[in-house]
Amino acid sequence: MQRFAWAPWGLLLVVLDLRVGLWDVLPDVVGYVWLVVALTGAEKVGRPFLLARSAAMVGIPASLVSGTPVGGVSRALLVAALVVGAIAFALVLYGLATGVLEKVEDEGARRWAGRIRTAAPVVGVLLVLTDPAVYLVTTGSSLAVPVSFLWLLARIVEAIAGVLTVVLLQRVTRAGVMPTT
Structure with missing residues (x-):
């Protein structure tokens, strides 16, 4: 599972959201593809990694819609992509944390994997x-201000959970404690 060391970098691309207009400058799709490649064969180590890899596969088309002007074609398509993308992200975090756990x-x-696993569904919701x-x-x-506040809060929680997962994966790969069989 030497490719597993790529997983933190793929996840970091997904977590870092830098947008200019309708374009995601650090495209999530690249991060999700990177995760899929990094987690290829990881299911032999643990089934939760298969969940993370499968969720990353689902995140690819969702991020293509939500991170590009394609989302501007239809509000319903954009909303669907956002919901699917949120669920995919939460499942990636959950699968990675559970696998480490x-x-x-x-x-x-x-200990950190357990906390991230608990936080992942909250982030998703x-x-x-x-x-x-x-x-x-x-x-x-009248809902615009509360919705904007909650959206900002959700984005902060997403970033914190994502960065903590990246740090956890880096720690695990650097220490060489991830089993290979």
Whole structure:
């Protein structure tokens, strides 16, 4: 599983969202493809890595729609891509954290993996609720400010959980504690 060392870098591309207009400058699709390649064969080490890899595969088309002007074609398509992308991201975090929790014996790594695994569904729910709402609530609506605040909160939680997962994966790969069979 030497490719597993690429997983933190792929996830980092997904986590870092730098947008200019409708374009995601650091495209999530590249990060998801990188994750898929990094996690190829990882299911032999642990089934949760198969979940993370499968979720990354689902994240590829979702990020193509939400990270490019394709999302501007149809609001329904954009909302669907945002929901699917949020679920895919949460499942990637959950699968990676669960895999580390099940296969790594380092107590520090296991403790952080457990916390990330607990946070992943929360991140998913926050993103599923707020990402589409930003596009569905009009600017003049009385819900615009609360929705914007919740969206910002969800993005901060997403970034923190994502970066912590990247750090966890880096720690695991550098220490060489990930089993290979």
